Amino acid sequence: MDTYPPEFAIHLQPTLVVSGLTTTEDASHQEDVNPSLVNNDSPPPPPPRPGTQSSKTGLAAQKSILLQAMLSRNNVSYWDNTKGLAGSLFYVIPEQAAYNLPPTRRFLQQTNQLHLAQQSLSPTAPSSSLYPDGLITPLWIRRHREQIPSVFIAVVDLWDRESIVGSADNGQRGFSDKGPLGVVDPMERDHDTTLAQDLLERRKVSQERGVKFAAVVMLQRSHMDDPSIEDRLNFVRKSAGLDLKNAFYVLPPSNSQEISDFAVNLQRSQYEGSMNYYKEQVKRHKKKRSNLPSTTASVRPGQQPNTGGSQQTLSVQGWMFRYDFKMGMFSECKQDIDNAVKFYESAYGLLIDMFAVTSTITPGTPGLQARTRRWAEAKVLADCLCLKICKFYLYLDAPSTALFNFRRHLIVFKAFSESWKMGDDSFEYWAWLGKQYRVFGDLLDVGTKAGFKLPIPSPGSVVYGSFAGMTEGSKDLNKFSGIGVGNGAAGFGVGPSGDAYVYGGSVGGGRGGGTHGPGAGVNPMLVLQHAGYFYHQSANCSVQRRLRFEMAEEAYPDSSVAPVPTNSRPYPPTLQSMNAERAIDHLALTIELLTKSYEQFKRHKAGRMTLFLASEIAGTYYTAGKFEMALKFFERIGKTYRKEGWNLILTSILKWSIQCAKELGFWENVVEYLIEMMSPDMPATETKRLSVFDELISILHTKIHPANTSAHKPLVLSMPQINSFVSCAVQFHTKQAFVASASKFQFQLATQGGQGALPKSFRLSYVLVEFSDPTLNHRFEDPRSLDQTDVQDSLERLSIKDRTGRTVEWINCDRCTFDTERKTWITNVGLDINPHSTLVIEGALMPEKEQIVQVTKITLGVVTEQWNVALEFPTIEVAQEGGQAGTQHNYMPLQGNPPRRQWLEVSRASEDTSSSPKLKFKHLDKGTKRAPLLRVVPRESKVEIQTLFKSPAYLDEFFPVVIKVRNGEAFPVAMEMDVELQSIDPSIESLDSIVLDPHAALKSLSAGSFQAAQILHGIRLSKASSPPSLSSVLQDLAVGEWAEQTIFVKALEIPTPRTIVCKVRYEVSLENEQKKSSTEKQHAFRVQFIPPFDAAVDYTPQLARVSETKATRESETALVPILQANVVDEKYGAVTVPALTHTEVYLMSTRVNNEGPWPVQVKEVKLIIGSESNTLSETSLAGRDGAAGDVGGLSRGHSISRMRDRKKSLQEVGIRVELLDDSSIGLDGAASRFEDSEDSESNIRPWRSGNLQTFNHLVRVIAADLDMAPEHIEVGYLRIQWRRFEDDGKATAPFVVTNVPLQPLELPKAQPYMTVDLPKDALVNRPFTAKYNIHNPTGKTLELAMTVEPSEGMVYAGIMQATLKILPFANHSIQMNCYPLQAGLTRLPRVKLVINKRKPSRRRGQTSHQPQHPESHEETLVKVRGATKMGGPQNARTGTGEAVVIFVKPETGSLE
């Protein structure tokens, strides 16, 4: 845009001249007023008595700020769509103080001062540059922009006395006071009058021009205190004839913010005046235009004489154009865009017409002569006008109209160019066209930056018009130029067909409707796009321009000889334009335009478009010979096209790249690109393919090739990142293999694409297959030189052609030799990649350790004297890992799943060797897609493990388990075995143990050194016959032989199954190697454990025996610490009273049941009383137990620890249990006998399964205080010493001890009870006396209510009802005389005693052991206890039946 005269291109604003703010010097460089200067005036005004100096600078600073504020919005250049008041209002021109407007020409004429007039710009003035027939000059616009304002503001100072400081009166007024009489200082008045005169003068001049005039008086600080200032200002204003409103302003000293506000307000207030000024101007020119003579008839004669003469004056049409243009310009200044565009369009129409051969508007008038000065001027003018019109349509948000105008301009001038002999085969046309596109792009760029929004073409919503008819019309220039002018002022706005364009929104059914009507359509040529497209177009034009220029240069190479004009195309250019064109760097221009376009697209986030542009830039660089730049670009953009599979584009880029690389001598790159070009994905013809192939071969193998002046660095190409011409894969035949056994793999190398993809055979120097275990790497080498064709190796090879015509070749290469230097397996084999073929090399690898073997990389190499090219194919996993790390490496070949695994199977149909074997690809893994992988596992063990045991096992016993191991291998091996007892709950420390020798274990148990072990390590297995040992030398077990080992498991307490795992380990000597591999076999089994015995106890109270024994006294001594009289128990703080001691005797009847299915031998059954062990120390107990027999120490220890808790509690509550009598002797005499005859085990009879044994024990329970006693007393447990009974009599396990817990004894509660004292029997009709004893064992006095209920068989005489009181621990007896009436068992009258608890019961003591009375019931029945004296068998517990009965004998008979 800058190439056009700025006056034509910039956005025009109303002009405002402000005078008095700059000095003469300042005015010249007003541009560089430093804003920092302004800033130091922001502090508050100077002090009240400022010196002259400071006051002056203060005023100057104020002026500077004001100027700055006025100029601050002057920066509008090309684009201002803010419309009117909102935007920057004026273009402000600062002038010096003495400035006045130039006088009008009329005034000068009147005053005969015409010589002072400015140089006229009219074509009528001979001094004008336009004389005689120029149209318009930029100077005219400049004059109106910079010299003739619409508003003139004069900034003046009021004279101040202080400015003459230093004179004689030192600033004193001549008259002391002007006072209310209006007496004024004559000096001031003088100055004010001068000022007013000056202002008046300027006002008059302005008025003549119609320019709005305003004055701004800037006051100084000293004025502020002056009371006369108001009068002075008024005087000046009135004298100058200035209106108070909008023409006279006073600016007191202010800070910068206030000043800038003032500046804005000042401009605002002047804006209307300015608008009026321009309105008048438009009106004036309209009038002038209408005064012009008609274009048709009247002018023609006038024109006649001038035909052909150089002094031809401007035609009427030209004048019309001038006025239209001026009106447009004034409208633009007025910011009246609608009218401006109308005038400009009209002007444009007139101007276009003038280019035609003969004008249609002024018929007969010849058009502008091509290549004349006026023609060139007019061309520029037309371009600028078009630009302006486009811009205004963009202002008006009519983008397609703007684009329509632009395109129309191009079409029209293209047609004109033809007639000027500079059509589209001349560089001049393309230069012009490129410039148009570029300028339009600039316009859009500026506009979008300033906030213009590009339209979004959405289908159906916008209806666009077209140039319909215009393009045809334009063929006939005259016809075309006639269009659109219509009727003068209406101008060109309407297109050729009347409604060339209809813009949505202004037309019904357009955007407003938003419908997808059937008529909806878009002329794509009228869709406005962003500047990038126009820059790109411009760049294209630039390319065309260069091509045309080069052609012209070829035709006319001499820069001093003018081309001879011809009438045949292409028309020769002029010498001048040729020479001018020679100075232009076309390629730089193209690159610049493309870069501009690139930036635009980048800004609009069109990434792929930028790639396209980059390719064009690269191409231009190539043309310009900047190959390195070009190559860089190509490499960068190639990636995306490769990734997205745009192979045609990629091919083109590769071709360019090869050219660049060749030019640069980058032969490595050439090779790389050629290899990619060989890929069948790159579209090319067969001959092209062949030439690519030949070129590659010649570079690689020809010594004399220019590429091969020196040896090249090794070139490594990662094939997944480029398109490859071959594919390769490695497959394992099986998914799993044993260590040290050979497993087959195939390396498959296939050409890509179909027939003809690879024109000739391509020979590889080597193939390197790398595995995750580097010791397995295989390298196949082809030692032949290029011209050797015969294969020398003696490998087995087969070849077939499949249905698609593809050759499949199979080579057996399983005999590789290990190269210790390179640490790879190497073999020589022919490695030709033949066209349309698949090469399969079968090999074998033998992994030596347990692992997962994967293929990491396959490398195809070509090694020649100068070259070492490696084509690497990393496997999918590796490549994908790499791809995730990088961002740009997700290339096509790797996308998706791995391919199906294929295996080329060689099937030899029969034994007959003459028939050739068949080759066929078969899917492995049933066609699932997965990466090849070989899992190497240790050999399978062939050992057999059996276990023998009699389930279920008993707890506590040493349970024998026989483990038998058979050597199933083909050779003798020495084996070791681990046995592990798995704990039930890993979180609890298990007490279970597993031993080899139970007797030894028992011994160490009794010695206290036993460690419970759940695992047995390293049991060496030997033949079943030899004794088991841990220490013996490892013996080989013969093939097929059984080894046997018995282990003993001792499980305690918890009757659940246990899991036992045994592992057999041994080492195998491998067939062909000295190495041994360890093998292991594991066997797990479960054993159910159950408790061996179950015991149930009955306790029978033996009331009668209590008194019979002397135990009471003994126990008193035994219980000394508790029962000593009146001793305060320190622990409980309570007094124990001997009288409270309560003794009861019970018969314990224990039934022991052998629960399990296996018979056991019982050596001893013993009741261990809880309190018996009380007095014994732990050690003595252990010692005694040890003496008693081989005790299962673990069981005992565990039981003791549990017993200790119970013992404690018994002691606390003062309970002592004594064993009075062990009656187990009476059972079958066995128990007592066992004790004596420990050695004679054979005598011990087994308890069969389900056998029930009963043991009676008499125990005495002495409670120090019943109230404190617990309800349940753990009497003790049965200690049973036993072992499993083997029917064959061979008992291997020792005796073990099991403690069988017994049910607790329930002690009677401390509550009142009755006992009955009855005679043995009674006789009918013979009275007898029954004695009821009421006992109160509690510490409370009880009140009892007694009632006697009569009985049928007995007569009772005595009180029927009574109330008793029984003191604590007291007895009370009631005697009843009864008279039996009938014989037999007869109920006694029932004595019902009820505890009356209406009185609050007081608790004795604070112990928590106080028995809980059932307080919910008001009355408690006292029960009758211990009616055991009765001889009857069925009434053992009469107390429960609530009936006391007696056997009454008949009167006659006597049983005695």
Added chain:
Amino acid sequence: MANINISCIAIIGKQNNPLYIKNFNPSHADLKYHYIAHTSCDVMEERAAMKAQDMYLGVLFSMEDLSVYGYMTNTKIKFIAVLTVHDVIIKDLDMKNIFRRIHAAYVNHASNPFYEIDSEKMIKSKKFEQEIDAIGRGRALEGGNRNSLPATAP
């Protein structure tokens, strides 16, 4: 319809990979259309993001005398028609019809059980080529109405 002059029909896959590009206008090289098809991917994606309801995306951009129209299926297959335009109004309805025909042709092709729908290879099918050729040259295909979407076909 008469004013529509198809220069190129391009079908672009999900991954912005070319599936089919056919040049009907020998005045430009194939390469040019490849470039145009490739560059239009961005515009289509942007356009599709703005309005989701219609598969027809209207004119994407114009470059020189070529105007590019776009259409994107719900499965993100992009159809592109490049027109050589000499100042005519292109009716959206006409363009939509063209794209529907292309769509139908594509659906017919994709219905082939042997066609890997996610493969990124170029489409190679005689039948498909015939159909596209008929669309590109602006004539109906012989042998019945094959140009409607299968849903409306009997």
